[in-house]
Amino acid sequence: MRFLFPSNSLSLTQSITMLKRAMFRCGPLCSRVFAVEFDLHTEPLYFTLSSNPQVLHGDQQQLFEDCGKLFSLYVHGENRIEKARTHAEIKHKLSATLSRDCEVFEASSFMPNVRNSVLKGFFIRDKSTTCLSKEVLKSLQQQRKSVCVFSYEREGQHCWQEIWSAVHHVEESVKQYIKPAAAAAHHPSTLNISNSDVFYCMDEAYKVLQECADIIPESKEVLKLVDEQLKTTRGDGFPVIVIEGLDATGKTTLTEALRESLNATLLKSPPQCLAPFRQRFDSEPPLIRRAFYALGNYITATHIAKESLRAPVIVDRYWHSTAAYAIATAVGGRVENLPKPDSELYWWPEDLLQPDMVLLLTVSPEERVRRLRDRGQDKTTEEAELEINQLFRLKVEEAYKRIQNPSCITVDASPSPQEVLKQVHHLIRNKCYF
Structure with missing residues (x-):
């Protein structure tokens, strides 16, 4: 994964650890499942992460067909009011800012069968020549510490995910490969409905x-x-x-x-x-x-x-x-x-x-x-x-x-x-x- 941090005051390891803890208090990154509402008339598309290359098939191939301009973002944090308002603001900004060449899908990340583990977000496919979405996402992440952004790259039949924070000097890359996951027993949103x-x-x-x-x-x-x-x-x-x-x-x-x-x-x-x-x-x-x-x-x-x-x-x-x-x-x-x-x-x-x-x-x-x-x-x-x-x-x-x-x-x-x-x-x- 690639990490870009706003300060050199912490070591790279410390910064990575802090970011992961803030984002995924309900479990490690590779234990989480990601879901994208790719087609409203079908099941969401589910995937997880793996340290080893995984071959993509069918719908996952279609979802990650243009990996040079694919991104997702998730809103995390312990303050539920701030988290809810941040998600709403981002949804409005993406709708108002991105061009017609950008497809925005509802997305979520969750721990299977764990209540209140859902992080809400968006999956973006940018087909524009300027890749405006990348600049918009960078701006959002610089403004909001509670926003985590992933980018995706393709290598033959494989696809990997990278995570980045607010842009600055430090940069490190470790690949986490996309791995197809079975459909959840219940739609992930149901984990967060109660209260x-x-x-x-x-x-x-x-x-x-x-x-x-x-x-x-x-x-x-x-x-x-x-x-x-x-x-x-x-x-x-x-x-x-x-x-x-x-x-x-x-x-x-x-x-x-x-x-x-x-x-x-x-x-x-x-x-x-x-x-x-x-x-x-x-x-x-x-x-x-x-x-x-x-x-x-x-x-x-x-x-x-x-x-x-x-x-x-x-x-x-x-x-x-x-x-x-x-x-x-x-x-x-x-x-x-x-x-x-x-x-x-x-x-x-x-x-x-x-x-x-x-x-x-x-x-x-x-x-x-x-x-x-x-x-x-x-x-x-x-x-x-x-x-x-x-x-x-x-x-x-x-x-x-x-x-x-x-x-x-x-x-x-x-x-x-x-x-x-x-x-x-x-x-x-x-x-x-x-």
């Missing part, structure tokens, strides 16, 4: 916003709102019914109709008290954004506990939405990459109030797009993604259906609002006591 993309207790989400307090002032205001909520335990009260579904499936129309017909209280998640902060947190990377929405569910739970003592409660979205969108976003590629149906990642948080019934509204993609167009409202990034990315929509819908305890009851929302309301009333009468 990072999806939160399974309030304390974990609360800690994330505490860690953000110095860089995101709004975090303090959100935490203050959480602290002000009474920790009410729900007793024997009226039924709580959650209405879920993608945007423009008829949730608003149905929830309003149920409020009137059942003389119920209507609540929404996230609650209105968090509305002034949504735009701010929607612009943050997933770790921070998900923690914000998780806390919104706990505030909503407090409202549910109070209101269900007086009347039936209808809730427009709740934990299912938070989890389904988070899992679909975190897991790259095809629907088959989602956590298996029996995965604990679909389990309801033990400390979050459970509803009596969850209804998932569905319509055809064409009908949903038509309704969105008719509404003409601003959409979040994820809602906009649903319109143009059928694969993402399928993953969200499948994640909805896999959440357990309680699971969703699917309702076809294509008919008229009156027919949908009739269907729902029938389901409620059969399951809930009024």
Whole structure:
């Protein structure tokens, strides 16, 4: 590997050791597996490193076809907030800076079956004549100590990987060859989902916003709102019914109709008290954004506990939405990459109030797009993604259906609002006591 260091104050051996420790605290470099989302409709391409030359076959040959201009980078470090924001900033910079001749793929490095061992990054194939990506990556690494960059070179049927740090005087090269690896039993992103993309207790989400307090002032205001909520335990009260579904499936129309017909209280998640902060947190990377929405569910739970003592409660979205969108976003590629149906990642948080019934509204993609167009409202990034990315929509819908305890009851929302309301009333009468 080649190491380029910014200072001669440490010996080469000391510098290499420090860099490796910072990057790969979960295990040695050669014990890690690397994954590249080369084709969103297939498995990621997996490889490891070896000290001996390895012959590449098939997809690996295709991935490393132009090794003179191939690079990858990974974001490491112990500060999870800084790591998440750095990854988001790099993603934006690569998109804004690199030319059309540069292909950028999502990539990760992980220890098999080791939770929270995933380092997120990117794999870059530069087909330009100027090799702009190399200069961009050098600049990024000089600015960020938490960025590790690899370059790749080809030698016949073999390919090796080199690592470099911020550019300066010292240089040393030791080859680490690319070795094809078997596909992981589960998509690597699933190793980092728990209490990072999806939160399974309030304390974990609360800690994330505490860690953000110095860089995101709004975090303090959100935490203050959480602290002000009474920790009410729900007793024997009226039924709580959650209405879920993608945007423009008829949730608003149905929830309003149920409020009137059942003389119920209507609540929404996230609650209105968090509305002034949504735009701010929607612009943050997933770790921070998900923690914000998780806390919104706990505030909503407090409202549910109070209101269900007086009347039936209808809730427009709740934990299912938070989890389904988070899992679909975190897991790259095809629907088959989602956590298996029996995965604990679909389990309801033990400390979050459970509803009596969850209804998932569905319509055809064409009908949903038509309704969105008719509404003409601003959409979040994820809602906009649903319109143009059928694969993402399928993953969200499948994640909805896999959440357990309680699971969703699917309702076809294509008919008229009156027919949908009739269907729902029938389901409620059969399951809930009024």
